[in-house]
Amino acid sequence: MRDFYGVTLDSPLMLGTAQYPSPAVMAAAFRASGASVATVSLRRETGGGQAFWQMIKGLGVHVLPNTAGCYSAREAITTARMAREVFETNWIKLEVIGHADTLQPDPFGTLEAAETLSAEGFEVFPYMTEDQVLAQRLVDAGCRVLMPWGAPIGSGLGLNNRYGLRTLRAAFPDIPMVVDAGIGLPSHAADAIEMGFDAVLLNTAVAQASDPVAMAEGFGLAVRGGALAQRAGPMAPRDMAVPSTPVIGKAWL
């Protein structure tokens, strides 16, 4: 598995920590999924932050702070600086949102923030669309990981533009890539990994399932299957049928 800024992950599953029925269910979901990364945020301290941080540390996974909810490069940069101090990591999931309905990333603000943060030594995981030109600009800005969306955050629609994702994957063979957002089912996650993506990041699909722990286990198994399939070299699809049972030796009846 490719490394993310020098860190090799045990599992290609990155899991969010929000929207679970309880902290205990969240912890159980992490254990069941085998996820290697937990995404977290920074919000105004209202009393729960300290206990939450202890719980996250107890999961024993890598922590990826986000800049969720930021609508400008300036906000995202300040949030990233604050996150680096609190979470003691250079990793930052850079989100600069451009539209309130689709939560589509603002490519211009994302690039601006990525340039500043990379120059300050941050290891940026930019949440982006599958746009190849933007991808190149982000790589030029210093990003060594890209995080194209599958579909809008929280939509569960899966891989909305498989063509775009496939060509993006092919265009940057040496850049680790995570499909982030829009994944609703384990089959979506397996699909992304089979396509050659190095990881998937999801939250709502597990946290809002009727049984989050069972769904988490399902995702863990799916990404494992996808990774095995990707390494094994899938067959090429074709339009016409080809018999799998030998024709030679068939009885003349």
Place this chain on the structure above:
Amino acid sequence: MRIEVNGDMHEVTGATLADALDQLGWGKAKVATALNGEFVPASARAEQVLRDGDRLEVLAPMQGG
């Protein structure tokens, strides 16, 4: 002096950001601070002088996706 802390007005007596955090009960908490929209590192809080009407954000780890 009165400053805005996480959106609410507070009366603080100390002169610095470190004093204000102590007074607000966050002296030893795992929090990050921003004053008037700019990040203030923990190492700079003791020198950061506050002024009436300043806008302070005190952020802590929270659930996120």
